[in-house]
Amino acid sequence: MKEQTLAIHAGYEKDTQHTMAVPIYMSTAYDFGSADFAASSFNLEQGTDHVYTRVGNPTTAVLERRFAQLEGGSGALAISSGMGAIFYSILNVAGAGDNIIISSKLYGGTITLFTQTLKKLGIEGRFFNIDNPQEIDNLVDDNTKAIFFESISNPSIDVANIEEIVTIADKHGILTIVDNTVATPFLCKPFSFGVDVVVHSASKYTTGQGLAIGGLMVERVGLVDKIKNNSRYPYFNEPETSYHGLIFADCPASSVLFTFRTRMILLRDTGAVLSPFNAWLFIQGLETLALRMRQHSDSALKIANFLLSHSKVKKVNYPLLKNDKNYENAIKYLSKGASGLLSFEVEDFAEAKKILDGVEIFSIVANIGDSKSIINHSASTTHQQLSKAELLQAGINEGLIRLSVGLEDSDDLIEDLKIALG
Numbered sequence: 097m098k099e100q101t102l103a104i105h106a107g108y109e110k111d112t113q114h115t116m117a118v119p120i121y122m123s124t125a126y127d128f129g130s131a132d133f134a135a136s137s138f139n140l141e142q143g144t145d146h147v148y149t150r151v152g153n154p155t156t157a158v159l160e161r162r163f164a165q166l167e168g169g170s171g172a173l174a175i176s177s178g179m180g181a182i183f184y185s186i187l188n189v190a191g192a193g194d195n196i197i198i199s200s201k202l203y204g205g206t207i208t209l210f211t212q213t214l215k216k217l218g219i220e221g222r223f224f225n226i227d228n229p230q231e232i233d234n235l236v237d238d239n240t241k242a243i244f245f246e247s248i249s250n251p252s253i254d255v256a257n258i259e260e261i262v263t264i265a266d267k268h269g270i271l272t273i274v275d276n277t278v279a280t281p282f283l284c285k286p287f288s289f290g291v292d293v294v295v296h297s298a299s300k301y302t303t304g305q306g307l308a309i310g311g312l313m314v315e316r317v318g319l320v321d322k323i324k325n326n327s328r329y330p331y332f333n334e335p336e337t338s339y340h341g342l343i344f345a346d347c348p349a350s351s352v353l354f355t356f357r358t359r360m361i362l363l364r365d366t367g368a369v370l371s372p373f374n375a376w377l378f379i380q381g382l383e384t385l386a387l388r389m390r391q392h393s394d395s396a397l398k399i400a401n402f403l404l405s406h407s408k409v410k411k412v413n414y415p416l417l418k419n420d421k422n423y424e425n426a427i428k429y430l431s432k433g434a435s436g437l438l439s440f441e442v443e444d445f446a447e448a449k450k451i452l453d454g455v456e457i458f459s460i461v462a463n464i465g466d467s468k469s470i471i472n473h474s475a476s477t478t479h480q481q482l483s484k485a486e487l488l489q490a491g492i493n494e495g496l497i498r499l500s501v502g503l504e505d506s507d508d509l510i511e512d513l514k515i516a517l518g
């Protein structure tokens with residue numbers, strides 16, 4: 097089936113009430129019916145949708161199945177936020193003494209996750225230049241557990257050369273984890289280029305109207321073959337004492353071993369579970385995601401071309417502009433559009449401030465992916481916690497303005513920017 101059909105129907109068998117809309121099962125727990133069934137549920141023999149909502153819920157399961165199909169993966173796991181999904185994707189493979197090789201161009205929260213929180217836990221983040229993936233080779237050692245990058249980076253809007261990174265990772269038997277939040281499964285399909293695990297913030301385009309925080313983790317078909325008997329991944333190959341010596345790489349759920357282990361170990365023990373109500377909101381969002389991504393992308397390209405022609409604009413970053421340094425990767429990996437995210441540079445902070453205070457339709461908000469257009473000054477808001485050196489490394493100039501182009505008429509948005517630019 098084609099993706100727009102999957103987005104409407106995948107993963108939902110109508111329940112006993114035959115409801116067209118997916119029901120919201122607001123329930124903490126489920127009646128096992130018999131002692132034997134209860135025991136087998138806890139022994140992981142009955143699936144995970146009807147034990148306790150921290151590890152599974154029937155509404156959330158629809159979102160997981162649908163999202164897995166849209167990415168072309170074998171399984172997905174919903175988590176309470178995008179940051180939660182990223183954190184779990186790392187904790188699922190790494191512990192104290194291990195390292196992760198990470199792109200120099202990442203979301204601000206992801207950078208601080210690596211430089212602050214994971215560092216305190218003894219997990220080292222080693223930066224590589226996203227424009228020069230060959231650097232990865234020299235950073236790899238026996239304790240490297242994953243290579244982490246964003247398909248389209250937020251906010252620097254770089255497009256990764258996915259296949260070059262995957263080739264190096266595969267040579268060393270290392271997992272690749274991609275944050276596909278900005279591209280969404282409709283603009284980029286990382287699994288078709290060999291990526292192993294995809295993570296998302298559903299808080300952006302998936303919800304689409306700025307309604308709810310949530311995250312997803314998806315794994316590719318056949319990931320078990322890369323992990324099984326791979327000495328880098330003892331968590332999956334050694335007996336798990338909390339499940340009577342179960343070996344994840346050999347268990348009946350091994351076709352979804354990455355998300356299954358996250359659910360049964362990390363969600364069990366640390367509990368960053370998505371609310372079924374938010375799962376339901378994301379299911380509504382998925383129905384129109386493809387249509388919206390097309391519109392966001394078309395408008396953003398028009399606005400990028402307008403900004404390019406304006407005398408006060410020093411630089412425009414949009415991957416589908418012919419002169420953008422990401423153009424080649426964009427044509428290859430983002431064939432259907434490059435999202436509504438674009439950025440541009442004006443002279444300095446003062447000039448940027450004038451524009452932010454001058455627009456009327458755009459709102460000053462620390463978010464992206466809303467139907468309402470957003471304008472943002474990265475250096476003073478979302479990336480404020482970064483040092484000057486980290487800002488530079490993340491490609492953030494003090495005159496950099498970030499736009500998340502919404503679903504308003506692009507003529508009105510251009511007029512709004514024209515007036516604010518003066």
Ligand SMILES: *Cc1c(COP(=O)(O)O)cnc(C)c1O
Pocket residue numbers: 177178179180203205206246249250275277278296297298299300309310311464
């Ligand atoms: C917003 C965002 C995140 C974090 O997601 P939350 O749902 O806000 O926790 C991670 N990565 C990228 C690229 C993002 O834009």
